[in-house]
Amino acid sequence: MSLTDVYITRTAAYFPNDPVSNDEMEEYLGVINEQASKSRRIVLRNNGIKNRFYALTKEGKATHTNAQMASLAIRKLMNENAGELASLELISCATSSPEQLMPSHAVMVHGWLPETGNVEVVSPSGVCCAGMHAMKYAYMSIKLGQVEKAVSSASERLSPSLRADKFELEVQKLSELQENPYVSFDKDFLRWMLSDGAGAFLLENKPNAHGISLRIDWIEGYSFANEMDPCMYMGAEKLADGTLKSYLDYEPQQVIEQSIMSIKQDVKLLGANIVTLGFKKLKLSLDKKGIDASEIDYFLPHMSSYFFEDKMYDEMKSLGMEIPKEKWFTNLGTKGNVGAASIYLMLDELFNSGKLQKGQKVLLGVPESSRFSYVFSLLTVC
Template sequence: MSEAYITRITKFLPNESVSNEEMEEYLGYINGKPSKSKAIVLRNNGIKNRFYALRKDGTPTHTNAEMAALAVQDLFKNNPAEIGEMDLLSCATSSPDQLMPSHGSMVHGYLPQADSIEVVSPSGVCCAGMHAFKYAYMAVKLGEKQKAVACASERLSTVLRSDQFEDEIQQLTRLEKNPFLAFEKDFLRWMLSDGAGAFLVEPAPNKEGISLKIDWIEGCSYANEIEACMYMGADKLEDGTLRSYKDFTAEEIQERSVLSIKQDVKLLGEKIVKLGFAKLRDILLKRGVTIADVSYFLPHLSSYFFEGKIDEFFRENGMPIPKEKWYTNLVTKGNVGAASIYMMLEEVFNSGALKKGEKILLAVPESSRFSYMFCLLTVC
């Protein structure tokens, strides 16, 4: 088998960054009033800035597929004709612009310079970006592709606008006592961000500069054990099953906010850290990797609230990671779902700080139905 390397990483962020103070100018006011829970949610998630692919009046500036294509094009900015050598396009998102055609096909449609190539569209939520990456990795590893592109993108700002939401959470006392309650509905308005990222995966490292050798990528799902936690386009029934939007009338979809993103916060608090990071502990043991081997730890966080929970788990299990090895850009980019891990790795990769031989551990938890993806990279 061939080896596989990330040789280039790019990102695309739409428009200017939006501060906490400006958010409601873009997302609107519920019932014409400022949010009463906004300050509490922002204090818990720690985000200061994010990006929206829309103007203050709600007019979209980019489609999801367009942002992904712009990130892909940027991989080839030094030689635009080279995009014609791309032989795989693997695109992920949790927020496609349409149900059909596939998201990957739409991204390909924005790339007329590309050839007629294989296109895949992994579905899911935060882990989808890692699934797209793993497909590209395996294709190169098997020797079937020579210049594979993986990308991930999100555009959720339009469904966060006030005209799409039910009444916000009003019980501030409960929010103060239990931060998990802030996640139920209103938290998503103050957390999610738009943007895209892309990796170029090749069978040989760069001749100049650094590359990232892909040592392994592993994932797991606990959907066989646990019901859905975060969902959209469905409603959760008392027995924990989901009822599809297809089984509601148009009136019911509107009344029940079936197309809004919702979170079962009780499940989130109980399961999100201990399930996935116990699995990471087992993977590292199986792979013969110790925490001491890791130079950089990049966890995808939906909120800084979970940073302490992950750190606590590591310490309790005898695998502490010093905080100076942690890296996340949640504070400046917000939660960009499937694209978050791409954006974090892009900043580290292009920082000039990496040294050959260092190892980077990626961790992507997904609360939707408790899926997790982990990856180890070596700088070369």
């Protein structure tokens, strides 16, 4: 079977509302138990994020759904044109924050796009790597000749789960038990890390007739879940033996009183492993494909925090694949950590920056801390 080349021919991003500065965050997220967060300033100083976006008002009212934001990014991608939307054959949509357990996120996105007709939809689950999995499904479908034109998207709406009112019953219960009425750091930490938004790519079996395209040379993923305990999780509690206890196995009142549905991060496990585990696999991918790091013109690393930037650089250098910092491209500081959508938002900004020249190589790197997964992809500008 002959395999066709696959190209990203357009990119788009959608952000809800105006950017929210560090000083405004608690106006949107609120304070827990009428006490300012102990960790907010420390976390913000380390993560280097200056602005982020929330799909809600200061009163906590939703302005967009997750699926709606993804559909708006796709509409923007297709120039708000019903005919172009109707030409799609596949829609692959990822998120780590679906707003329902059923139906799938992708069919909810499709529900906002009636012009597309009865196309195939697929919804890869996961966390930050899910956006890359969505892209890989679309890439493989075109590569095999099953479709000629597909959209992949990634979106997040985590802000509602970060609001103070989601933790009030927990701190009230702690107060009743005469314990420290502060939400634990593993929950509070992520309140200052995450952002809302959506991105989308158009993938086709031929490059743009006018303007640049990005040929997808390869996409490779690796999981360390066979070696590592969960590190970031939601809808569960981590037990002493490292396993997760599902919200389904708690009494309804316990789910509320212990904020079981909140998103949590084992910060010690994160810091000790997120960089060292995955980048040796990037070295393996580059070596397998005969690519030297000196050939990379742009490196787009998904980072939850600038805290990891130097650690990532040092690790890559130690593995013999140093990419100078001037070749790194990220918009974490201005757009925030948008989980699965972050790599879409970075690539969209670079794609539309006017900086890319034909023949250049762009390397994407997406670590995921949930149970330590990584996806890497090499693109060539053409």
